[in-house]
Amino acid sequence: MTDSFLLIKLVHVLSATLLFGTGLGTAFFMWRCYRSNDLAAIAVVTRDVVLADTMFTMPAIIIQPVSGYLMIEYMGYSLYTPWIIWSFGLYLFIGACWLPVVWLQVKMRDMAAVAVENNEVLPETFGVYFRIWTRLGYPAFICMLIIFALMVFRPL
Template identity: 45%
Template structure:
């Protein structure tokens, strides 16, 4: 019975992780496209908060529940679908940490811009480009993890 509770938490947290990632990325892009520092400052505050609360919590639950299920089900740790899933998750996490740092920097620059009634500095746009680029390998890695988890292919 423990396995099924873990599986429920694992699937639910993966949905939250993936959904929050897509949702916050979409909102951040929409805000950026307005070129309005007031909008960007407001949106980025919520994006940073949502990423820490939802993505961060789910990001912790995913490996904990996943490893527990591997152990309880007796799956081989050397199965390629498990190794591929772990690798994909690590790639996504390695992209996510700098993305969050960039979001914080962009938020702070937007808030400073609003306070000083100036235009967004070039640094903001450079951070946005890095943020956008890092989002793609994270997204594609998680799509790959979803595939491996749901199909458990044998190579």
């Protein structure tokens, strides 16, 4: 294995860490601040979760399949290898969960900012959006774990 392959693999693993870590971290803080019922905290956290997704998740989302593809080419794997098909499929599914999550986050951030500015309570929609946001996170999290396992075991 040459240095360039290992360098791509390093980027791939670092990007996986960023993707998984940011997802879990932002979910934890969103959940904790929502449970706190502290409007000021909710406004700050929702704002920074949107920022973290833009700074960390977005680039990692692109780097992950690109670096994966480069390694596939390098290793001469067939694109029809089952673990690779599953990885791409699950990755697309995660992306399909993540896109509405981004939209919901932006809406929640805006609702919290308006509530703080006008000294109001959060609208009921915030709670509805938060529940959908959480429910989209569970399958995405599980699929991410499955992809990690596929990458390490490469079973088929």
